[in-house]
Amino acid sequence: MGTVSGMGERAIIASITEAFGSASASEASHPKAGTGGADGLAQVLSRVVVANGDDAAVVAANARMVFTMDTSVEGQDFMLTWPSGAKTDARLLGFKCAAQNLSDINAMGARTRYLLVSLSFPGDIEETWPAEFAAGMRQACDELGAPGAELIGGDVSAAESVAVSITAIGELGADSTPLVRSAAQPGDGVYLAGRIPGISGTALNELLSPQVGGLRASEAEPQRALAAHFVPAPPLAVGPALAAREHRIASIDTSDGVVRDATRIAQASDVAVALDEAVINSFAAQLAESWNLTAQEARHNVLYGGEDFNLLFTLPAGAEAPSIDGVAIRRIGTVEQLSQPDTRSGTEPGAYIAGRRLDETLGFDHYSGV
Numbered sequence: 001m002g003t004v005s006g007m008g009e010r011a012i013i014a015s016i017t018e019a020f021g022s023a024s025a026s027e028a029s030h031p032k033a034g035t036g037g038a039d040g041l042a043q044v045l046s047r048v049v050v051a052n053g054d055d056a057a058v059v060a061a062n063a064r065m066v067f068t069m070d071t072s073v074e075g076q077d078f079m080l081t082w083p084s085g086a087k088t089d090a091r092l093l094g095f096k097c098a099a100q101n102l103s104d105i106n107a108m109g110a111r112t113r114y115l116l117v118s119l120s121f122p123g124d125i126e127e128t129w130p131a132e133f134a135a136g137m138r139q140a141c142d143e144l145g146a147p148g149a150e151l152i153g154g155d156v157s158a159a160e161s162v163a164v165s166i167t168a169i170g171e172l173g174a175d176s177t178p179l180v181r182s183a184a185q186p187g188d189g190v191y192l193a194g195r196i197p198g199i200s201g202t203a204l205n206e207l208l209s210p211q212v213g214g215l216r217a218s219e220a221e222p223q224r225a226l227a228a229h230f231v232p233a234p235p236l237a238v239g240p241a242l243a244a245r246e247h248r249i250a251s252i253d254t255s256d257g258v259v260r261d262a263t264r265i266a267q268a269s270d271v272a273v274a275l276d277e278a279v280i281n282s283f284a285a286q287l288a289e290s291w292n293l294t295a296q297e298a299r300h301n302v303l304y305g306g307e308d309f310n311l312l313f314t315l316p317a318g319a320e321a322p323s324i325d326g327v328a329i330r331r332i333g334t335v336e337q338l339s340q341p342d343t344r345s346g347t348e349p350g351a352y353i354a355g356r357r358l359d360e361t362l363g364f365d366h367y368s369g370v
């Protein structure tokens with residue numbers, strides 16, 4: 001098979017836009033405002049006026065639009081060939097890079113409508129690589145619940161290694177409130193929607209474990225680790241459903257680990273997030289069982305493993321957690337006031353378990369120096 005070298009930018013871009021295709025059915029076929037259900041499901045308040053292919057795209061909007069971007073760099077955020085020997089194909093990478101942007105839009109309570117993607121890669125990658133990457137992005141949008149997302153622009157450039165930067169633009173429902181990190185108050189319940197935390201981090205550890213003659217799980221099951229890490233399940237129905245509620249709700253997606261992201265809510269809201277030890281232990285037991293970890297490893301990964309892209313949110317006491325088909329939503333703790341004699345939390349905003357402050361620096365940070 002040939003490489004991208006000699007294809008020319010024009011043909012590469014055409015292969016990307018063709019592979020991403022146009023938005024699939026559900027949302028696109030209900031383009032009028034107000035046609036959605038109570039959670040604003042099919043509500044579409046903006047439209048493309050000048051599509052991909054010109055100097056820039058033009059969108060007409062009659063809504064509050066939500067913007068985010070995320071960059072993934074080979075060696076820092078993924079490897080094409082892992083120390084375990086597993087290989088990341090373009091489709092998997094496209095899926096994950098799209099999913100992490102869809103997750104940030106979800107964490108604000110919005111639905112992703114538009115994507116822009118900047119791709120840099122060496123000339124010797126296969127000519128089908130950019131299109132496969134775009135097909136992975138499309139798959140993430142369709143399977144995770146953003147079927148109306150359109151690719152309105154991007155860029156391609158050559159580089160010695162692969163780097164991806166995606167911008168996602170979402171739309172907030174007409175009667176929705178953005179889900180900010182600073183809205184938590186003492187007494188609120190803390191909830192987690194999505195998979196058991198720690199799955200992605202556990203799979204990452206497997207991918208990063210060097211092959212050593214023996215029987216590593218990553219050798220036996222590289223596909224399992226690749227899927228667990230590269231196919232996250234951000235619960236895209238939950239953010240918009242929460243934002244459509246009357247309640248005061250804080251939310252964040254768990255990209256850097258439960259503790260680090262809970263700490264971000266705690267700091268933005270000036271509160272303590274007290275995690276329920278029994279719930280954390282039960283997550284750890286399930287993770288230990290399915291990934292053959294020690295209890296200690298499992299607990300560490302539940303608390304500090306990154307890139308699960310679950311939704312961590314608060315609800316005022318008495319407010320019922322939403323019930324959404326196919327999504328596990330569990331109460332994992334309580335928001336507490338800082339340094340009150342009747343609570344076991346400390347004086348510093350942060351995440352706590354049984355009165356002990358959890359060290360958020362154990363979560364992921366590109367520049368932590370470890």
Ligand SMILES: Nc1ncnc2c1ncn2[C@@H]1O[C@H](COP(=O)(O)OP(=O)(O)OP(=O)(O)O)[C@@H](O)[C@H]1O
Pocket residue numbers: 070104253255256264
């Ligand atoms: N280079 C930058 N210039 C301007 N703002 C930035 C830059 N890098 C990050 N930010 C902003 O800093 C804020 C905090 O970033 P943080 O990493 O906590 O959140 P995030 O973008 O949700 O992370 P994640 O991608 O892990 O979900 C975000 O609002 C982000 O847009």
Ligand SMILES: Cc1ncc(C[n+]2csc(CCOP(=O)(O)O)c2C)c(N)n1
Pocket residue numbers: 070071075076077078079100204255256305306307364
């Ligand atoms: C090779 C390799 N090394 C380390 C990691 C771990 N990692 C990278 S980015 C990130 C958090 C989210 O990033 P951001 O905050 O930029 O969205 C985590 C936990 C990885 N995936 N691959």
Ligand SMILES: [Mg+2]
Pocket residue numbers: 103104107252253255
């Ligand atoms: Mg985020």
